[in-house]
Amino acid sequence: MNTHTLLLFSATVLPLVCTPGPDILFIASQAMSGGTRAGLRATTGVLCGYGVHSLLVALGLAAVVAASPVLFEVIRWVGITYLVYLASKMIRAALRSGDLVVPRGQVANQLYKGFLTSLLNPKGMMVYVAILPQFMDRHGGNATLQAVVLSAVFMFWCAVVYASLCLALGRVGRRRLSDTRRRVIDGSAGGMVLIAAGFMALVRQ
Numbered sequence: 001m002n003t004h005t006l007l008l009f010s011a012t013v014l015p016l017v018c019t020p021g022p023d024i025l026f027i028a029s030q031a032m033s034g035g036t037r038a039g040l041r042a043t044t045g046v047l048c049g050y051g052v053h054s055l056l057v058a059l060g061l062a063a064v065v066a067a068s069p070v071l072f073e074v075i076r077w078v079g080i081t082y083l084v085y086l087a088s089k090m091i092r093a094a095l096r097s098g099d100l101v102v103p104r105g106q107v108a109n110q111l112y113k114g115f116l117t118s119l120l121n122p123k124g125m126m127v128y129v130a131i132l133p134q135f136m137d138r139h140g141g142n143a144t145l146q147a148v149v150l151s152a153v154f155m156f157w158c159a160v161v162y163a164s165l166c167l168a169l170g171r172v173g174r175r176r177l178s179d180t181r182r183r184v185i186d187g188s189a190g191g192m193v194l195i196a197a198g199f200m201a202l203v204r205q
Helices: 003-018 022-034 035-066 071-095 111-117 122-135 141-174 179-202
Strands: none
Touching: 003 141, 022 035, 022 111, 022 122, 022 141, 035 111, 035 122, 035 141, 071 122, 071 179, 111 122, 122 141
């Protein structure tokens, strides 16, 4: 698997990782209410949940997709459609006013709760089912190994973004993200996701 593919995959999933959703809101709430350590425990749980997704993809879906050009194309366009839908939601959110409110309140056993949050998170499932297979080269070697590498890249960016969030919010502990900052984040992320969808529609393996 070449560096260009890994960079393109990173550019596609990084805006998704940064987009506020169940995982990032849960981690933020724990970091603000329980400090950096609580946030990092929640982050570890979230990464464990994604590890289960990675295992399922590596054992089954990767091989099936690699062996079926038709299924590959179906999944490719499902992924593209999802990215366009997600980008439109973020851009619409950027046009609306209002601060982003992060739920406050520390829960017991952040590791377990974080695990369940990511395991059942539709956004995470979509990355593995509809996006990750599109960056696999059907003629480029072991499909399982490619799936493992791409999964590791996704989890790496999750770890970097979520850990950075814990370090920041564990010290600051603010409850709201201002309207202007939220609009900039949503608009920028939406644009990046839309560009990634365009690349995926134009580039064929």
